[in-house]
Amino acid sequence: xxxxxxxxxxxxxxxxxxxxxxxxxxxxxxxxxxxxxxxxxxxxxxxxxxxxxxxxxxxxxxxxxxxxxxxxxxxxxxxxxxxxxxxxxxxxxxxxxxxxxxxxxxxxxxxxxxxxxxxxxxxxxxxxxxxxxxxxxxxxxxxxxxxxxxxxxxxxxxxxxxxxxxxxxxxxxxxxxxxxxxxxxxxxxxxxxxxxxxxxxxxxxxxxxxxxxxxxxxxxxxxxxxxxxxxxxxxxxxxxxxxxxxxxxxxxxxxxxxxxxxxxxxxxxxxxxxxxxxxxxxxxxxxxxxxxxxxxxxxxxxxxxxxxxxxxxxxxxxxxxxxxxxxxxxxxxxxxxxxxxxxxxxxxxxxxxxxxxxxxxxxxxxxxxxxxx
Numbered sequence: 001x002x003x004x005x006x007x008x009x010x011x012x013x014x015x016x017x018x019x020x021x022x023x024x025x026x027x028x029x030x031x032x033x034x035x036x037x038x039x040x041x042x043x044x045x046x047x048x049x050x051x052x053x054x055x056x057x058x059x060x061x062x063x064x065x066x067x068x069x070x071x072x073x074x075x076x077x078x079x080x081x082x083x084x085x086x087x088x089x090x091x092x093x094x095x096x097x098x099x100x101x102x103x104x105x106x107x108x109x110x111x112x113x114x115x116x117x118x119x120x121x122x123x124x125x126x127x128x129x130x131x132x133x134x135x136x137x138x139x140x141x142x143x144x145x146x147x148x149x150x151x152x153x154x155x156x157x158x159x160x161x162x163x164x165x166x167x168x169x170x171x172x173x174x175x176x177x178x179x180x181x182x183x184x185x186x187x188x189x190x191x192x193x194x195x196x197x198x199x200x201x202x203x204x205x206x207x208x209x210x211x212x213x214x215x216x217x218x219x220x221x222x223x224x225x226x227x228x229x230x231x232x233x234x235x236x237x238x239x240x241x242x243x244x245x246x247x248x249x250x251x252x253x254x255x256x257x258x259x260x261x262x263x264x265x266x267x268x269x270x271x272x273x274x275x276x277x278x279x280x281x282x283x284x285x286x287x288x289x290x291x292x293x294x295x296x297x298x299x300x301x302x303x304x305x306x307x308x309x310x311x312x313x314x315x316x317x318x319x320x321x322x323x324x325x326x327x328x329x330x331x332x333x334x335x336x337x338x339x340x341x342x343x344x345x346x347x348x349x350x351x352x353x354x355x356x357x358x359x360x361x362x363x364x365x366x367x368x369x370x371x372x373x
Contacts (some may be wrong), residue, residue: 015297016297018340018341019295019297019341021340022336022337022338022339022340022341023295023337025336025337025340026332026333026334026335026336026337026340027045027333029332029333029336030329030332030333030336031045033329033332034325034329037325037326039323039324039325040323043323043325044320044323044325044329047316047319047320047322047323047325048313048316048317048319048320049316051315051316051319052312052315052316055196055197055198056197056198056199057315057316059198059199059202060199060201060315061308061311061312061315061316062202062206062308062311063199063201063202063203063205063271063272063311064272064311064312064314064315065206065209065307065308065310065311065312066203066205066206066208066209066264066267066268066271066272066307066311067092067264067265067267067268067285068264068285068288068289068292068307068310068311068314069206069209069213069264069292069303069304069307069308069311070208070209070212070260070261070263070264070267070289070307071088071092071260071261071264071285071286071288071289071292072288072289072290072291072292072293072296072303072306072307072310073209073212073213073216073260073289073293073300073303073304074088074091074257074258074260074261074264074286074289075088075257075261075286075289075290075292075293076216076292076293076296076298076299076300076303077216077220077253077256077257077260078253078254078257079233079293079298080220080229080230080233080298081229081230081232081233081249081253081257082229082232082233082234082236082253083144083233083250083253083254083257084144084145085130085148085254085257085258085261086145086148086149086152086287086290087129087130087133087144087147087148087149087151087152087258087261087286088257088258088261088264088285088286088287088289088290089152089155089261089282089283089284089285089286089287090129090148090151090152090153090154090155090156090286091125091126091129091130091155091257091258091261091262091265091286092126092261092262092264092265092268092285092286092289093152093155093156093158093159093265093282093283093286094125094126094128094129094155094158094159094262094265095122095123095125095126095261095262095263095264095265095266096122096159096262096265096266096268096269096273096276097125097158097159097162097163097265097276098121098122098124098125098262098266099118099119099121099122099180099184099265099266099269099270100168100177100180100269100275100276101121101162101168102114102117102118102121102184103118103180103181103183103184103270104167104168104177104178104180104181105167106181107181107182107183107184108181108183109181109183110183111183111184114181114183114184115183115184115186115270118184118266118270119208119263119266122262122263122265122266123259123260123262123263123266124259124262125262126258126259126260126261126262126263126265127255127256127258127259127262128258129151129155129258129262130254130255130257130258130259130261131251131254131255131258132151133147133148133151133254134250134251134253134254134255135251137250138247138250138251144254152282152286156279156282159276159279160278160279162177163175163176163177163276163277163278164278170275174277175277175278176275176276176277176278177275177276177277178275179274179275180269180270180274180275184270185203185270185274186203186204186205186267186270186271187201187202187203187271188202188203188204201271201272203270203271203272205267205270205271208263208267209267209304209307210304212260212263213300213301213303213304214300216260216300217300217301219256220300225252228244228249229249229252229253231244232244232246232249232250232253261286261289264285264286264289265285268285288310291310291334291337291338292306292307292310293306294338294341295309295310295337295341310334313330313333313334314330316330317329317330
């Protein structure tokens with residue numbers, strides 16, 4: 001007869017429960033910080049909830065969520081295939097800049113042509129950025145994590161350089177590119193926004209994110225390509241023994257992951273940014289994608305929900321100063337969530353320890369019983 005599972009057994013076997021507990025612990029730690037600062041937990045968290053539950057507030061959440069969802073899908077895809085794409089930040093930047101340049105140089109193309117073209121060049125730029133790293137790993141064995149970090153900075157300075165080119169740079173005093181063409185904008189019409197009480201930057205990027213989610217799920221779960229990539233991710237030696245090209249899988253995984261990160265950059269630009277500023281520091285969309293992928297358990301559907309949750313935290317957190325709470329509280333919550341997700345393996349180790357203890361206790365009892373006879 002099966003023994004009833006303990007609470008520790010349940011949480012050690014269920015990743016979803018790990019995530020929920022990590023989120024709850026994150027908010028608990030945030031509450032402790034508020035109490036230490038002498039602020040009202042109820043008032044701060046009440047403001048956080050109320051700012052994202054109105055129609056206008058939730059539309060802001062959706063707008064904020066889109067780049068996080070797609071960047072999260074990018075990182076989650078690489079996780080599934082055994083590659084840690086810490087270079088999503090650089091791929092995001094080059095994708096956004098590629099879309100920006102095309103929009104500025106070809107402003108008169110009709111909307112049905114210009115928007116897909118911007119998506120295409122953004123995906124191509126991100127895929128190229130990821131493929132270069134894959135090539136360096138395959139050809140010369142260069143560690144992909146180190147090269148991705150370097151390529152993030154190369155993308156950062158390359159974007160700033162391109163933003164300063166006279167044909168691209170703003171004609172005013174702003175340290176930024178020109179605004180993208182109106183034909184490249186994904187915003188809803190002003191009449192639609194006004195009639196429905198939406199955020200001024202409301203756009204249909206969430207539909208693109210939804211399509212990307214479904215495509216990635218289909219590739220991973222329903223195609224031979226997805227099977228091969230997952231096999232390499234589980235055990236590259238066994239996959240190679242089974243006839244799967246590990247090098248080709250690494251190249252494919254980083255190209256697809258990079259393409260999605262590039263698309264995330266174009267969605268941020270065309271749905272909300274409207275232009276690219278000269279960066280003073282990295283914006284962090286790609287790194288946020290890692291957080292979203294972790295919270296979503298690297299499952300495409302989970303990442304979609306996690307991206308919306310993360311967008312709600314970022315937007316709602318920006319309103320905390322209205323009640324005297326620091327907006328940095330969200331960074332504390334998110335950091336705590338990621339920390340507990342990252343150490344969730346402890347639950348599994350504790351389970352194994354308890355299992356060994358029970359086995360040792362049973363063996364000891366059996367020996368004593370044998371000795372007493």
